[in-house]
Amino acid sequence: MATIRKRSWKSHGIRKEKWVCDYTDQAGIRRLKTFTTKKAADAWLVTARHEVKSGVHTAASASETVEACFERWIEHSEAEGLEFGTLRQRRQHLRLHVAPFIGREKLADLTAPRIHEFLNQLRDAGRSSVMRRKVLTNLKTAIKLAQSQGRVAQNVARDVRLKSSDRSASGPLREGIDYPSKAELRLLIDAATGRWRPLLITAIFTGMRASELRGLTWSDVDLDAGTVHVRRRADAWGTIGHPKSKMGKRDIPLPPIVINALNAWEKDCPKGARRLVFPNGGGNVENMSNIWQRFWKPLQVRCGLLKTLEAGEGDASPLCPRYAFHSLRHAAASLFIAYLGWTPKRVQSVLGHSSITITFDLYGHLFEDKDADREAMKKIEAAIVAA
Numbered sequence: 001m002a003t004i005r006k007r008s009w010k011s012h013g014i015r016k017e018k019w020v021c022d023y024t025d026q027a028g029i030r031r032l033k034t035f036t037t038k039k040a041a042d043a044w045l046v047t048a049r050h051e052v053k054s055g056v057h058t059a060a061s062a063s064e065t066v067e068a069c070f071e072r073w074i075e076h077s078e079a080e081g082l083e084f085g086t087l088r089q090r091r092q093h094l095r096l097h098v099a100p101f102i103g104r105e106k107l108a109d110l111t112a113p114r115i116h117e118f119l120n121q122l123r124d125a126g127r128s129s130v131m132r133r134k135v136l137t138n139l140k141t142a143i144k145l146a147q148s149q150g151r152v153a154q155n156v157a158r159d160v161r162l163k164s165s166d167r168s169a170s171g172p173l174r175e176g177i178d179y180p181s182k183a184e185l186r187l188l189i190d191a192a193t194g195r196w197r198p199l200l201i202t203a204i205f206t207g208m209r210a211s212e213l214r215g216l217t218w219s220d221v222d223l224d225a226g227t228v229h230v231r232r233r234a235d236a237w238g239t240i241g242h243p244k245s246k247m248g249k250r251d252i253p254l255p256p257i258v259i260n261a262l263n264a265w266e267k268d269c270p271k272g273a274r275r276l277v278f279p280n281g282g283g284n285v286e287n288m289s290n291i292w293q294r295f296w297k298p299l300q301v302r303c304g305l306l307k308t309l310e311a312g313e314g315d316a317s318p319l320c321p322r323y324a325f326h327s328l329r330h331a332a333a334s335l336f337i338a339y340l341g342w343t344p345k346r347v348q349s350v351l352g353h354s355s356i357t358i359t360f361d362l363y364g365h366l367f368e369d370k371d372a373d374r375e376a377m378k379k380i381e382a383a384i385v386a387a
Contacts, residue, residue, distance in 0.1 A: 002049060004041050007034075021045050026052050031059045051153045058152050060108040066139075067103035069151070070094045073142035085235050090138060097122060097135045107143065107152040115139070115160045133162050172365040179330035180305070180323055187303045196295040198265040199278045202228075203325075206252045207332030207351050209233065210325055214286050215240050216277040223263055226254045230352065238285035240274065245354035252350055288325075297321050330362070337366045 002023035009016055019041040021033045033048075035041040051057035064072075074090050094103075101121050102114070115136075122132045136157065143155045175181050180188065185204055192200045203213060206228060215234035222229070230250050232240050243249055254262075262277070269276075272283020280286045300306065300321035307322045333351060336342045342350070344367060348359040 002045055004038065004045060006038070021048070023048060023052070025057050025059055026055045029059075033060060054153075058108045058150075060106050063106040063108035064146070064151060065103060066105050066107060066110065067094065067099050069107055069146045070098055070103075070139070070142045073138075073145050076145060083235050083241055084237060084239065093135050093138050097127065097131070098139065101125075107146060110143075110156050112156050112160055115157045119160075119162060129162065136160065136162055173330050173334075173362060175331075175334060179327040179334065182335075184303070184305060185331060188299060188305075191299060191303050195265070195268070195278075196299070198261040199291075199295070200299075200328075201261045202258050202278075203328040204332060205255050205258050205335075207329045207336070208252070209329060209352075210288060210291065211235065212243070212248075212352075213278055214276075214288070214291075218266065218269075218275045218277055221262060221277060223254075223259050226259055228252045228254055234285045236288065238287070240285070243352065245352070247348070247354050248352045250349060250352050291325065296325050333363050334366055337363060 002021065005020050005022065007018045007020050019035045019038045021031075021035070021041050021044060023031055023033075023045065025031050033041075033044065035044065048057060070090075071094065074087060074094065077090065078087055102110075102118050105114075119132050119136060122135065123129075127135070140155065140157045140160075143152060143157055146152045147155050173179060176184065188200060189197075189204070199213060202208065203210075208216070208228075208230065211233040212230050215232045216228070216230075217232070220229040220231050228251070230243065230248065230252065233243050233248070234240050265277075270279050270281055270283040272279050274283070274285075276283065276285065278286060280290065300323065305322045307320060329351070333347060336347055336350065344356060344359050344364075347353075347363065348356050351359070353359050
């Protein structure tokens with residue numbers, strides 16, 4: 001049985017009143033919850049009755065805080081064997097973004113409007129839209145785990161969305177601006193020497209991520225069949241682990257230039273216990289900073305692939321390399337689409353995107369048939385003019 005009653009009292013001569021919900025939860029424990037208006041008490045009690053009947057109600061007094069919920073989620077992630085870098089990021093999100101704003105609030109008291117207010121607080125505190133979206137995603141997942149464990153009745157953050165800012169969108173990726181053109185790729189290949197040349201060629205013609213290249217072993221390279229099996233990756237700390245998603249495990253066909261480059265490289269490759277294809281001089285996982293400082297940056301400088309920085313942007317040097325190493329992945333995707341005629345699903349599979357949406361967001365414009373579009377527009381024009 002549940003009732004709502006008005007509680008009145010005087011404080012310093014001023015009459016005050018509250019509305020109290022008096023109810024019994026699914027465990028038979030009497031609970032009280034106070035509201036400033038009867039309308040709010042009535043609305044809350046409708047939901048509470050349904051939750052009690054379903055056996056999922058959590059009283060505010062027995063509910064854990066958002067901070068405790070987030071910490072429990074991180075502990076669960078660690079027990080599941082997530083990478084150190086992912087765990088560190090989640091702890092940073094808790095310490096810097098969640099705990100200062102809603103950490104002390106009870107899960108049972110959270111509402112969708114409060115989540116929106118929380119995102120606005122993050123925005124006003126200077127957090128970028130990208131950061132706010134990441135924090136929101138983590139918060140949703142943490143509450144989802146708490147819900148599955150019976151610690152909260154519903155995930156009030158589940159349907160909250162953070163609208164993308166059109167002003168910050170960079171638009172479609174462009175050849176020669178966001179990734180090297182075909183002429184620039186030829187220039188880079190011709191200028192690359194030593195142990196860096198097979199790394200560059202493999203990156204260009206497979207579209208593998210830098211972490212996947214750094215974690216690639218010879219046992220996953222079948223030069224006779226012309227296939228590389230992506231089964232693992234190396235994180236920023238050199239720890240070898242599985243790809244981040246199920247789609248990350250994939251087979252990539254190799255063109256002759258990659259097969260020949262790896263065949264020649266295999267006999268000179270530094271030996272190590274892990275039998276890495278692109279190790280450092282000691283046979284261990286190569287550091288990404290070394291790839292940038294010792295190879296990718298100097299190579300672009302030699303090839304003249306530089307960009308001029310705006311005032312106040314970057315370091316004191318007026319010139320810097322034009323492309324990030326990841327741009328080679330975009331270049332590979334553009335080649336797959338333009339010269340192999342691969343479908344979006346095939347591109348997703350080879351690049352290891354977790355969702356076809358990612359493939360379309362990045363490369364959708366490259367699948368366009370501009371000649372067909374022009375012919376279609378001519379037909380429209382002819383129909384109007386003829387009429």
